[in-house]
Amino acid sequence: MWRYLLPVGIFGVLIAFFFAGLGRDKQTLPSPLIGKPAPEWSLPRLDDPTQVISSKDLAGQKYVVNVWGPWCVGCQVEHPELMKIASRKAVPMIGLTVPQGALVDKQGEPLPLEDVWSEMQLGLRWLRELGDPYDVSVFDQLWKTAIDLGVYGAPETFLIDEHGTVIHKHTGPIDMAAWERDFLPKIAPSRSTGG
Amino acid sequence: MRAIVVALMLVFCVQAAQAIDAGPAFEDPALQARYERLGRELRCLQCRSETIFDSNASLAVDLRRQLRELIAEGKSDDEIMQYMTDRYSDYVRYKPPLAPRTVLLWAAPILLVLGGVGVAITVILRKSRLPEDDPVDPGLGAS
Numbered sequence: 001m002w003r004y005l006l007p008v009g010i011f012g013v014l015i016a017f018f019f020a021g022l023g024r025d026k027q028t029l030p031s032p033l034i035g036k037p038a039p040e041w042s043l044p045r046l047d048d049p050t051q052v053i054s055s056k057d058l059a060g061q062k063y064v065v066n067v068w069g070p071w072c073v074g075c076q077v078e079h080p081e082l083m084k085i086a087s088r089k090a091v092p093m094i095g096l097t098v099p100q101g102a103l104v105d106k107q108g109e110p111l112p113l114e115d116v117w118s119e120m121q122l123g124l125r126w127l128r129e130l131g132d133p134y135d136v137s138v139f140d141q142l143w144k145t146a147i148d149l150g151v152y153g154a155p156e157t158f159l160i161d162e163h164g165t166v167i168h169k170h171t172g173p174i175d176m177a178a179w180e181r182d183f184l185p186k187i188a189p190s191r192s193t194g195g
Numbered sequence: 196m197r198a199i200v201v202a203l204m205l206v207f208c209v210q211a212a213q214a215i216d217a218g219p220a221f222e223d224p225a226l227q228a229r230y231e232r233l234g235r236e237l238r239c240l241q242c243r244s245e246t247i248f249d250s251n252a253s254l255a256v257d258l259r260r261q262l263r264e265l266i267a268e269g270k271s272d273d274e275i276m277q278y279m280t281d282r283y284s285d286y287v288r289y290k291p292p293l294a295p296r297t298v299l300l301w302a303a304p305i306l307l308v309l310g311g312v313g314v315a316i317t318v319i320l321r322k323s324r325l326p327e328d329d330p331v332d333p334g335l336g337a338s
Contacts, residue, residue: 029240032284101253108260143257150282152240152254 031150031169038065038158038166039148046097046123046137049113053094053138055164062187063092065158066134066174067146070122071100072154078173079130085179086133090187091159095134097123098154102143116141159183220263230266234259237279238287246289 042054066082068075086093099119103111120139127137140146149158152171159168167186170178221227234248239255247255247262258279265275279287291297 029286030284032281102257102260104260108263147257147261147282150284152283 028171029152031166033150033158033166034169036166037164038160039145041138041140041145041148043096043138043140043145046095046120046127046139049117049120049139053136058092058094058160059164060162061092062159062161063094064183065094065096065149065160067096067098067149067151067154067156067158069098069100069154070126074153074173075155078155078175079133081173081175081179082133083131084176085174090184092135093133095127095132095137096145096149097137097139098143098146098151099141103141110142159186161186216259220259221266226266229272230263233262233266233272233275236276236289237262238289240283240287 038055040055042052042056045051045053068078082093097120099116103116103119105111116139119141123137123139127134143151149156155173157170157174158166161167168182170182219227220230231248235246237247237258239245239247239250239252239258241252241254242250245252245255247258249255262275265278270278276288285291291300293301
């Protein structure tokens, strides 16, 4: 009897495994940065590359870093939601603008500002035409800070606390539901999130 | 005709040898070998089933550049792997580290082979105990 039941049993276990696997989100990878200090960065402003903004300027407060680029389709999807989120003014929002890939020459050396400027203009035009949800935007020409943050596909949104610790990461387009569910409770743990 | 075939084969050989970069990244062959080995151990997270050495996704290009810089700075293999996993978790490694939660993963091939050998031995022993004059299916021998 059992030699007939055994294959059926194994089949059942396999089906249970596969069924559990169906519901799992395999696109979103866990970030090893959660609970760790955010990388330090120091990047030129998108609208004025002569001015440099660094993570030290933002220390002592909670803030959001949104990694995006004018080439990125998901960022277009996310943009109206980001505008709504920004209008609530819960925390400062930093726009980390990235090109589609590091802007370097064939030897791997960074391209000079005059060759990068047109790329920055694309970002600025986007913000001018569609609206600017950011308190300040910086430009990561070399993907240095993006790689330090473990970005593997824009848009990604990080929440950083007063001590400079990464406390949440959202991969992919963010929306109001994700904001209220995942970000707001961490921004104001004591207050109700009804706002 | 033969010359054309040989020429075509040579062309494909060259592409396979040069891989994805336009040229070698390092003049020192030892460094170049390290660069290629590490590049084949790192996963491109934009195109999950390719290494950063197989992919031309922008993230793979950027991570190759980062890898070149780290090697040029004189970082050791362990330091480079640590740099990558600090940012992209163990998922970035094609060879997962041997840790308590990956023991089953590493042991799976051995367990499967042992299981298969066990089943084979049982079946062979049982068959060998059957009588020699095992009745043959009459439908097969009749020709």
